[in-house]
Amino acid sequence: MKKVIVILGVIFGVIMSLNSCTKESEGSVVxxxxxxxxxELADYNISTLKFYLAGELVGSTSADVYWYSKPDCGSNASITATINLxxxxxxxxxxxxxxxYGNILWEGTINVNADECQALELQI
Structure with missing residues (x-):
């Protein structure tokens, strides 16, 4: 009987440790x-932009800050959100x-992929 209890205890421990080994993934959006x-934003007297992802404020910037090409996630002055997937x-x-003023200028849905940086270009 003691052997059965010990064996069941070992099996239970192995199963629990395997279940706790699930990998957590992260992805980013810039x-x-x-x-x-x-x-165009300046023409409409828009000076500040606030960025929300899943309802959470992830950053803000002056509307006169722009890029000539897609920035990398985490680049200086970029608005980057890293998400636990x-x-x-x-x-x-x-x-x-x-x-x-709180007016929505852009809205939509973006797919965030594990171990990737998704660039979202905003255009008027």
Whole structure:
């Protein structure tokens, strides 16, 4: 009887340790826009942009900050959000970009992939 209890205990321990070994994944999104978009924003007296992913504020910037090409995730002055995807390889997230008055300028859904940097260009 003691052998059975010990064997069952070992089996239970192995099963529990295997279940706790699930890998957590992360993915990133970098928001960006070019000079033309920045100039259009200035024409409408938009000075500040706030970036939301899944309803959470992930950053803000002056509307006159722009890029000539897609920045890398985490680049200086970029708006980058890194997301814990848990056990999933891909998840869809809603995003919004608002001006200083709270008006939604851009909104949509982006797929965030594990171990990748998704660049989202905002255009007018």
């Amino acid at each position: 928001f960006w826009y070019g000079q033309e978009t920045s100039e 848990g056990k999933y390889e891909t998840q869809a997230y809603d995003y919004e970009v608002k001006d200083q």
